[in-house]
Amino acid sequence: MSTARTYKRQIPLALTFIVGMIITFDWFIKWEPLQNLTTTIMNFQIIMVAFMMGFAGINLVIIHTRRIQQNMSDNKMFDVLLSVVLLGCLIIWTIAGIGIGRNSDTYKWLFNTFNQPLGATAYAATLFYLASATYRVLRVRSAETGVLLLVAFITILGNIPLITTYVPIIITIRTWIADYLVKFSYRAITIGVGLGGIMMGVRTLLAMETGYLGAVEE
Amino acid sequence: MADVLSIWIQALLTIMITTLAWKDQPVSRLANHIYTAVVVANLTVVAWGNIMNIGINKITAGNYVYVIAILLGILTYARYSKANFWMYRYPIALVMGIGVGTSMRGLVGGSVLDQIRNSFFQLSVPGDAMQSFNNILSVVILLSALSYFLFTIKATRSETAMRFSAIGRYAMMGAFGYSFANTIATRINQYAGRIAFLLIDWLQVAG
Amino acid sequence: MATDKHRLETIPNWIFFLVILGSMAYITLYPLGLPIPVTQLTKDTYAVVDALNEGDIILMDHGYGAGTIASHEPGFVVIFKHAMEKGAKVIMVSTSVESPLLLDAAIAKIKPEAKGYVYGEDWIHFGYLSGGEAAYAAILDDITGTFTADYEDTPLSQLPLAQELGSPTWQKIALVYVMSAGGDVCEGWIRQSAVRFDIPMIQQPLEMMVPTILPYYPINVQGVLNGGIGAAEYELFSGFPGEAVKLSDMLSMGGLVHLIFLILGNIGFFLKRKGGA
Numbered sequence: 001m002s003t004a005r006t007y008k009r010q011i012p013l014a015l016t017f018i019v020g021m022i023i024t025f026d027w028f029i030k031w032e033p034l035q036n037l038t039t040t041i042m043n044f045q046i047i048m049v050a051f052m053m054g055f056a057g058i059n060l061v062i063i064h065t066r067r068i069q070q071n072m073s074d075n076k077m078f079d080v081l082l083s084v085v086l087l088g089c090l091i092i093w094t095i096a097g098i099g100i101g102r103n104s105d106t107y108k109w110l111f112n113t114f115n116q117p118l119g120a121t122a123y124a125a126t127l128f129y130l131a132s133a134t135y136r137v138l139r140v141r142s143a144e145t146g147v148l149l150l151v152a153f154i155t156i157l158g159n160i161p162l163i164t165t166y167v168p169i170i171i172t173i174r175t176w177i178a179d180y181l182v183k184f185s186y187r188a189i190t191i192g193v194g195l196g197g198i199m200m201g202v203r204t205l206l207a208m209e210t211g212y213l214g215a216v217e218e
Numbered sequence: 219m220a221d222v223l224s225i226w227i228q229a230l231l232t233i234m235i236t237t238l239a240w241k242d243q244p245v246s247r248l249a250n251h252i253y254t255a256v257v258v259a260n261l262t263v264v265a266w267g268n269i270m271n272i273g274i275n276k277i278t279a280g281n282y283v284y285v286i287a288i289l290l291g292i293l294t295y296a297r298y299s300k301a302n303f304w305m306y307r308y309p310i311a312l313v314m315g316i317g318v319g320t321s322m323r324g325l326v327g328g329s330v331l332d333q334i335r336n337s338f339f340q341l342s343v344p345g346d347a348m349q350s351f352n353n354i355l356s357v358v359i360l361l362s363a364l365s366y367f368l369f370t371i372k373a374t375r376s377e378t379a380m381r382f383s384a385i386g387r388y389a390m391m392g393a394f395g396y397s398f399a400n401t402i403a404t405r406i407n408q409y410a411g412r413i414a415f416l417l418i419d420w421l422q423v424a425g
Numbered sequence: 426m427a428t429d430k431h432r433l434e435t436i437p438n439w440i441f442f443l444v445i446l447g448s449m450a451y452i453t454l455y456p457l458g459l460p461i462p463v464t465q466l467t468k469d470t471y472a473v474v475d476a477l478n479e480g481d482i483i484l485m486d487h488g489y490g491a492g493t494i495a496s497h498e499p500g501f502v503v504i505f506k507h508a509m510e511k512g513a514k515v516i517m518v519s520t521s522v523e524s525p526l527l528l529d530a531a532i533a534k535i536k537p538e539a540k541g542y543v544y545g546e547d548w549i550h551f552g553y554l555s556g557g558e559a560a561y562a563a564i565l566d567d568i569t570g571t572f573t574a575d576y577e578d579t580p581l582s583q584l585p586l587a588q589e590l591g592s593p594t595w596q597k598i599a600l601v602y603v604m605s606a607g608g609d610v611c612e613g614w615i616r617q618s619a620v621r622f623d624i625p626m627i628q629q630p631l632e633m634m635v636p637t638i639l640p641y642y643p644i645n646v647q648g649v650l651n652g653g654i655g656a657a658e659y660e661l662f663s664g665f666p667g668e669a670v671k672l673s674d675m676l677s678m679g680g681l682v683h684l685i686f687l688i689l690g691n692i693g694f695f696l697k698r699k700g701g702a
Contacts, residue, residue: 126235
């Protein structure tokens with residue numbers, strides 16, 4: 001085994017195992033030094049993940065810088081403008097947030113004026129796609145889809161106060177569906193996902209799943 | 219003045235993004251690009267705040283072990299270098315180990331044992347036929363839905379077992395129908411907030 | 426093979442666009458003010474908050490973003506108000522990057538100072554928490570060991586409520602309240618607080634995430650608010666009517682429109698099949 005393979009691959013895999021076992025043992029062994037070590041390790045996680053959040057900004061800069069070059073040579077000036085606007089907003093918001101301060105009135109104004117309505121509407125505008133899908137795709141083609149649509153129909157009725165005010169039995173049926181049909185179906189899925197998660201976790205700790213390390217260069 | 223300007227910009231951006239539902243065109247593309255930028259910028263700002271609060275402040279207070287955390291964080295950016303990509307594996311290995319260890323210990327109890335423990339019901343409730351029926355149905359749904367996902371045991375592919383797991387399939391379709399209906403309610407709620415903003419805060423035609 | 430569709434199956438998209446917008450706008454202008462039935466899920470959630478005593482500390486994961494504000498903010502506002510009625514103290518973390526900046530608007534509706542609540546003594550917002558489940562575990566072990574300052578960068582040594590917490594923090598927490606759009610966040614909190622320490626928990630996921638949380642109710646989660654609908658029910662049940670109740674008429678109209686689309690599409694499908702046969 002080459003030295004390069006050891007420090008490029010084997011040591012990270014060993015670290016995953018060691019840290020994973022420390023955290024797991026902490027659940028079962030009540031020993032203060034172990035608990036302190038675990039808490040410190042978890043605080044390390046918070047910091048490392050915070051650093052990883054910076055990848056988004058860097059990736060955007062790389063992608064859109066390339067796009068500007070490509071689109072300028074293809075003479076697609078509107079696309080160039082879009083990328084310039086994106087990079088400009090990225091820089092302005094970052095300077096305002098880090099330079100002036102995320103608690104400053106300036107940054108709060110920018111957030112409330114731009115982030116908030118854009119975020120709220122982008123998420124909400126999928127309502128129209130959903131309506132289109134409801135109309136075009138949801139058909140009673142088989143017994144299974146029939147069951148799906150029947151339950152969906154009753155549940156939508158149950159979510160409409162206009163209907164439930166005059167037909168209260170709908171609420172009883174919807175509650176029954178949630179308490180028995182939905183709960184126990186999803187319970188089976190939860191158990192399955194839980195077992196699968198435990199298996200994947202064991203495989204990761206035992207270095208049987210190594211995809212997270214990235215491509216093998218040797 | 220700043221408030222009036224803010225409301226008008228908010229209304230304009232709301233309408234720009236909404237046009238995306240009609241078709242993709244310059245106005246919605248512009249709004250999308252602005253949205254992408256401001257979300258990522260906010261992510262960066264908030265991440266910076268976290269690093270300061272949970273990392274740098276502790277180092278300046280004398281807790282020097284967090285220097286290791288900061289160095290590991292910086293090391294994550296080695297992913298952008300082909301020659302030094304291997305350094306990125308150290309922090310990611312730690313993140314994976316921590317994540318797996320933390321979630322696994324709760325999965326056993328929360329997602330498996332507690333769920334199974336709370337699915338054993340008294341199948342026959344004296345004097346309450348409806349509850350007895352519900353309890354029996356619950357157990358049947360649970361077992362049949364679970365059996366639907368068992369592929370590795372040959373006996374589960376027999377005709378009897380397939381018929382039994384079909385019950386689970388129908389139950390899950392019903393559950394997905396419920397989920398779909400709730401998804402509609404979620405989206406309606408979100409857009410209702412925007413319509414309320416446009417009519418009440420912007421145009422001021424409703425109270 | 427040509428895909429002949431019945432007339433009822435070929436209504437263009439722009440009609441949906443207009444019908445949905447128009448119907449929801451109409452009901453905003455002319456609200457019906459219909460009563461909203463309160464479900465057992467909401468009543469159970471109310472009972473959990475109502476069982477709090479004066480001085481109990483609630484840990485809130487203020488984890489919603491701009492996209493889900495219409496569903497989550499009313500629930501957060503009404504439960505905070507209910508908690509203030511009970512004299513409970515509130516500590517907040519945010520698992521969404523946008524939620525710290527959305528807090529100001531919610532606090533303006535809650536008005537804690539009107540109830541004599543002082544920031545730092547009765548409620549604290551620690552700020553954003555990255556790192557997922559490991560972070561939840563870290564703050565339940567020792568929140569003052571994780572954060573050095575609150576979201577406004579005030580050192581924790583200057584906040585009396587933070588000094589009360591100490592380590593292990595979970596022993597001081599009477600209730601965990603999670604508002605999040607993400608199923609992974611909701612389930613992560615269940616694993617790290619309810620399963621690990623048996624701390625009572627209520628959750629407000631989005632309506633579409635409620636089926637994912639139902640298996641944990643009432644084993645690990647003692648109360649579940651069904652998104653914005655649940656928030657409207659809670660507002661009515663607790664006597665603090667707010668934004669969610671106002672939006673409920675639009676929910677009626679939107680749901681009705683979707684039902685009509687569903688029926689029309691299927692009628693067209695059956696008529697086509699009948700014609701084909």
